[in-house]
Amino acid sequence: MKKRLLAVLMGLVMTVALVGCGSNNTEVNDTKANNASVGEKQTETGDSVSTETTTYPKEKVLIGVELYDPTDSETIAIQEYFAKLAKTYNVEFKYSEAIADADSEMKFIEDCAMAGCKGFIGYYNVTGLEQVQSVIDYGMYFYGMDEDEVYEEFGENENYLGIVSAGGDDYDAGKALGEWVMEKGYTNVVYANGGADFGVDQFVKRQNGFMDAIDDSVEVTVVSGFPGDQFFADQSSALSKQGLQAVVASFNGVDFWAQPIASAGLAGTVELATIGSVNTTYVDAFEGGLCSFLVSKNVDTFGFGIAAICNAVDGNADAWRADGKALRMSTEFWKIANAEDCKTLNDVMKSEGVYTAEQLMSLSVAVNENVTVDTVKDLVATGTMEAILNR
Structure with missing residues (x-):
């Protein structure tokens, strides 16, 4: 029997960003971090490592996050994880409402710049390259967009930080x-x-x-x-x-x-x-x-965006670059077929997270002066389903 596509098509109305949400506005929800965030400064002295307590980053970093629907279960999970990281990181987030079209995307980017955002996480994208260009034009760091055309256009731009994709292609x-x-x-x-x-x-x-x-x-x-x-x-x-x-x-x-x-x-x-x-x-x-x-x-992978932006704000973005190109890595997506595995993964995410704040901080030169692309890669690898189930 030939494969038949019995397409049941709705009208071609651009409702792509409205999964379960009818709002087109770009008012934002701000999630605030503790002002007394604490990290550890690591310096090598021979074979030993000494630490000193420090606030990281020393000045609060505001980060814009574009969402397609803030009420969707995946975006809620990301916001909960970011709030958890913000108990340790000295960061604050400016979230979009549902982004339905190019105008609302451009308006949100402008709002982020006017609010003083240092970085922008493109969880969602409507305008393709134009989104990245607009963020960069406003002088913000952009994290996101795992697309070949993006790397061809912006891979060597100092304000483009690349991405660790949350779950492959x-x-x-x-x-x-x-x-x-x-x-x-x-x-x-x-x-x-x-x-x-x-x-x-x-x-x-x-x-x-x-x-x-x-x-x-x-x-x-x-x-x-x-x-x-x-x-x-x-x-x-x-x-x-x-x-x-x-x-x-x-x-x-x-x-x-x-x-x-x-x-x-x-x-x-x-x-x-x-x-x-x-x-x-x-x-x-x-x-x-x-x-x-x-x-x-693995939505906790979006935590690498916070680490990348904070490291770049410190002036150390090059530590995450290879041959002058922005970071481009990916975690494996999880293929789950039973309740036990799903529960184990969920328990990890609900507790300390797949990647803890302390682990992510270790990717910043201000905290760990020995950071390289391999340091990032090693931490990414700990987020596979097999690695987590075997913890």
Whole structure:
């Protein structure tokens, strides 16, 4: 049987940034750090290491963080982690509201500059290269955007700090979902493709990876877009398909598919696989049989953005560069298929974090004068699923 894409398309309205949120404004939520943040200055004296207590950074650093939806479970997890780091780091964050279009993105960047932000973490991006250029034009350090074109354009720019990606390439994440379908032997599935039909790069890559991983034996019903009236109508239609075996969601499957699957009387019959981020909701979903497979980012990896910006503000950005190029590394995404692994990972994130504040501080020259790119790489490697489960 040929692979058929029964695309259930909503109108091509640019609602890409409104996953579960109807706000277009760019008012910000500020998260404040303790003024008495403490780190350790490390200096080598022969084979021994001496330490002295210091506030780090000595002056508070304000960092702008662009989000696509501050109410989404993944962005909430990031904000909680940043708040935890801010108990040790002398930093403060300026978060965006939902960024729906180019104008709201540019307005938020301007607001960050006017507020005195020294750095900017591009968790979300609408305008591509223009976002990075605008941040740099305002004299802020930019962290984010793991794209070839970004490195070609800005890799050697002193204000571009690169990125440690939180979970590999989006194509590979989508491919992992497709491989799960093939391993299960499913031939009738729904695929929720998010912003793929709007040309949003991350969702295009996820969909391409998924489609490349399955063969012509799989019949796919595509539900396009994000939650809204049309999405829910298309979702209901897709779940009524005879012989449906699984729903595969490119974003937040538990948030937007678990309950509709149950309401349609398909719980225990139709499995759910999704891309998302480990949190208590996913632990509960695995334990309750509402989720079967999760491809998760290691969202604590965004902590490297704080370390990179603080180190750059100190004038030490070159320590993270190789051959004059900005940092470009990636953590592995986590492929989770049971409640036990999900709970263990979540417990680590809820406690001290995958990467602690002290570990991240050790990547700053002001704290550890021996920092190199290899120092960053070594810490990144401790965040694999295998390494965490074996702690």
